[in-house]
Amino acid sequence: MLAGARAASISQSELENHDVIKERVLHGLLFASACVAVLGLVLIFAFVAVRGVPIFAKAGVVQMLSSTDWSPMDGRFGILSFIVGSFAVTVGALLLGAPLAVGAAIFLSEIASPRVRSIVKPAVELLAGIPSVVYGFFGVIVVVPQVRALLGGSGFGLVSGCIVLAVMIVPTIAAISEDAISSVPRGFREGSAAMGATQWQTIKNVVLPAARTGIVDAVVLGMGRAVGETMAVLMVLGNAPVIPRGPSDPASTLTSIIILDMPYASGDHQTALFGIGLVLLLLSMSFVAAIRILSRSRKAR
Amino acid sequence: MSKRLANNIAISVLWVAAASTVFVLAWLLAYVVVKGLPALSWSFVTQWPTGVTASGGIFPTIVATVYVTAVGFVLVIPVAIGAAVYLAEYAASGRFVNVIRFAADSLASVPSIVFGLFGLAFFVYALGFKFSMLSGGLALSLMMLPLVMRTTEEAIRAVPQGYRLGSYGLGGSKWQTVRRVVLPAAAPRIATGIILAMGRAAGETAVVMFTAGMAINAPIFLTDPGRTMTSHLYVLAMEGISVKNAFGTALLLVGMILSFNLFARWMAGRRG
Amino acid sequence: MNGDTFKINVEHLDFHYGDFFALEDISVGIRQYATTAFIGPSGCGKSTFLRCLNRMNDLIPETKVEGKITLDGNDIYAPDVDTASLRRRVGMIFQAPNPFPMSIYDNVAYGPRIHGTTNKAQLDEIVEKSLTRAALWKEVSGKLNTSGLALSGGQQQRLCIARVIAVDPEVLLMDEPCSAIDPTSIQKIEDLMDELKSKYTIVIVTHNMQQAARVSDWTAFFLAEHADRPAKLIEYDKTDTMFTNPSDKRTEDYITGRFG
Structure with missing residues (x-):
């Protein structure tokens, strides 16, 4: 009897544990999705900047912005x-x-x-x-x-x-x-x-x-x-x-x-x-x- | 009396503004329809372009447009809905939420040519995906992301609080409540937002030109390149070749996107 | 009471909202320099009728008016009537206070300005006079430049009254002016109506029997006997007579509370 009750209570707590973990994982996934927008923006900035900035360094910001040549x-x-x-x-x-x-x-x-x-x-x-x-x-x-x-x-x-x-x-x-x-x-x-x-x-x-x-x-x-x-x-x-x-x-x-x-x-x-x-x-x-x-x-x- | 005169003049001016707006837009639409219809035929949509003048059909460009839009659609859905659920249901308002919103707003305002440049630098070159449906779909999904996120979040927020309380009252967990109660209730509006975003993606040119490439090819694998209808129309119009096919392509494109948008409206209307 | 001069005369008025027949065969004379109350259960068309008197219903699409309304003997629905000039003479106070999103001063000066007064000194004078008449001057004289929206509900309603007084109308239509404000302000507005009566012709729509009895000289009772039938004018008499000895059974039922 006692053993049976214990077993039941263990499986109960395991179940709850399982649910808690599932909720946590989901929470993490949703959070990660929300971060994609931020990540996307950062990547866009980074990749366009990394490929673009050298020209400003080389040709000069003022020179580039002020010349029509x-x-x-x-x-x-x-x-x-x-x-x-x-x-x-x-x-x-x-x-x-x-x-x-x-x-x-x-x-x-x-x-x-x-x-x-x-x-x-x-x-x-x-x-x-x-x-x-x-x-x-x-x-x-x-x-x-x-x-x-x-x-x-x-x-x-x-x-x-x-x-x-x-x-x-x-x-x-x-x-x-x-x-x-x-x-x-x-x-x-x-x-x-x-x-x-x-x-x-x-x-x-x-x-x-x-x-x-x-x-x-x-x-x-x-x-x-x-x-x-x-x-x-x-x-x-x-x-x-x-x-x-x-x-x-x-x-x-x-x-x-x-x-x-x-x-x-x-x-x-x-x-x-x-x-x-x-x-x-x-x-x-x-x-x-x-x-x-x-x-x-x-x-x- | 001069007050009445001023009123009548002002109202006439407003009338003229509205009439010319409608006239110009109706003209554009009518022009594309009238000039485009003769170009449409079964062979136009099923055959490949032929010769240097790109006469013949536009079949591969239709495949590429549908393909790349579909890839973008598949990629954006889980991320956008996940992000919207997070913002609407999980996140406590705070600095981080503001950061996400700012990022989404900023993404929404990035010019499409910049998405193209980024796609070229990141997906095509850095990740080595080359010009492909995958690169194009990824770039498009990033472009669609803020739009789908916003409409989805609004849809979720519009679900009455009582629905959630009802589910919690029955012992539902947060995720169960979201998945079984909130998302189904918000589904029609979410679908509306996604369809609108797909319409935008299908009409996009600058992004796909730099990521999916310009090769006339009916893509089969994700790694295949392909020229979309928009890119094709650009080439036809700029090279001045096969004006008839350009009109046909324009009409198909407009028809496709207007039906997307009409469908979205119909969905939105059905909900009410 | 200033005799039996009719300021406004309504003959056989029918009113339609699209397909809905709202008012049927209303005939009533509104007396000058007196206060007339329109009473009746909600949805009986008394507000709709009020809005016919300055053609406010013109702003709502698909409405249709038949019959005749005259102001000082002139048909206000005649084709050459300028609704703006008409509404300048027949002002209106609404159920929900609706000050414009601008300063208190600009709210009151709005009317004089659109009618061509630009002189600052003149405007100052009109603003002070109107706010004083509306019993609001003491409360706001020090903050004329703050937004009208920052006032309390009751103050906002008095601001709206001041705003209408500033264009010096002949008739004041009040559409349940006290239904959305606090009791103290109601008292002030009722006192105000008593004062204004000497100079204006006032028509008030109210669902509050006590208020009708307190402020009005004449009362008109409207009723739609079935939900899908148009409303009619059931009885129109001196307020004293109406409340003590109504001649129609339905009026008596309503006043004694059987209709709610």
Whole structure:
């Protein structure tokens, strides 16, 4: 009897032990999964940096960032024209795309009937998923010839790049801004309307200020997408490693030069391309930081 | 009166903004559909590209796209779900959780070309996987990770607390509760997030170009290289060869990704 | 009570929300410089009816109004009516206090500003006067630049009243203004209504019988006798008469608490 009871109690405790071990192992596995994101980020930094940093040491950070002379075969690695190119294309795309996107978002949230909204909103969100290479293809086939007809030249250049990129970031900015605008409490609108404000006065004075941080987030996100975008820009920009003098001149960006040169680059040339990748990585990280600071200041408010 | 005028002008401007947004996007879509449809045929999807102009079909690129996306999908699921379960159910909020979140947010914002560079340096060169479906799938899974992690965590957090208490009340362990109660309840939303991420992976170009390679090849083993539909479209468009096939490829690609996204929406809608 | 001048006159009003028939054949005259209370069980459409009086329902899609509402004899649903100008004359206080996410000062100055007042001294004067009338000045005069959202619920509601007073409307519609705030503030708001009556025409929706009896001169009782049938105006009379000697059995049942 006694022995039997003991045996039972032993197996009971073994069972519990087994469960505890199982829980511990699982906990460890889950923890390890969570660490993959951190590990991935660290590895990305490490491998891009290890392969890219030597060029900064060799050619000089200041020299690289301030020179436009990109002649990798002759050992000259000025990347200023790519930085200017990325900057110009991003700013141009934002100037074209952001007002359009935010305007469309306001329209959808404040003016459109529920039926129109229920069709257009998901359609815009779906279009945010179209691959960038398709936007680039559309640019080559449709936008470039139009620009060529209007401005002369080859049509491949800054203007085409900005237009294609603008079209591409509009769905993203519009969808996120619309979320921000439509989450403004209805009471704000009613309170304003009840004092005799016109619809536009209500939008301008109450709704937009209340949704401001959300809209800024959306634009910053669109900006991050624009800076990091490769294919769409590459396909229509003309890809000359010079600072564009006019709106229809060809240009290159930090992203496009990597794709263009990588297939045949070797030695210092390849190292320089990784160096450019590092610059891009730091840029994108600073956008994350910017969004974090923005959202933190919003919480503090 | 001027107040009314300002109102009418502003509303017209907003109307024009919305209309042109819809018009441009509809134009793009219609253009791809109208120009792409004539290129589509049974032989287009079943035959190999032929000659220097890459006429013929795009069969191997379809295989490569499906293959590399599937590898990314298989790799990302356990890690992303594990990480999300950890964040939502196990981790006490603290500095380490903040670190994980920061890393995930940062990963989400890394430009795809940088994932490509990293894949090239790490998987292709350092680990010696060469240009292969494995390298491509690994790079894509890292790219999908933050997206799937976030949607999964949100899905898990949306499961009512009562479900968990019910399971604990019956003597369920933490893991039993997660596996038998929480994850099944969150499954439709988790699936939605995964499908969306797959849509993104299938449409990715820069990452796979540098990791899966550009060789026209119908991959069979994980170690085989292959050119995806996106890379193929890029080549066709940039070399200006076989514009008809470029449209066909673009249409197939857009159709594939839109159906992914529509399916995800349908899943999400069904839950409500 | 200032005679029997009707400020607002409603004739045979029907109201639909999409397919739902909400109000049927409502006719009622709202007297100037008096307080009229709308009472009735929840869901009987009294708030909906109130929101017809300044066309607030226009903001909700797929609503339909039939019949006629006049303000000083002019049809407010006529095609050329500017809803913004109408709402400037017929202001509204909502059930949940809804100050804008801006400073107390800017909340009160919002109305005058959108109607074209930019002079700082003038705005200062309007803000002080309005906050004083809303019995809030003493509490907030030292912190006009803090956010309106930082105030307590009762203070927020008085801020909303000050905000409406600042645009100097003729009619004040109050949609259960005391349902979400503390008893002390309710007292203050009821006192305020008593004062404001001399200058404004007030319509209040309330589910609190005592409050209706305390603050109003006239009372209208709404009731939807079945859940899927539209609500009707059952009885409309002087508040004293209504609460002491209602003429309709259903009113009596409701007031004595049988409907809850």
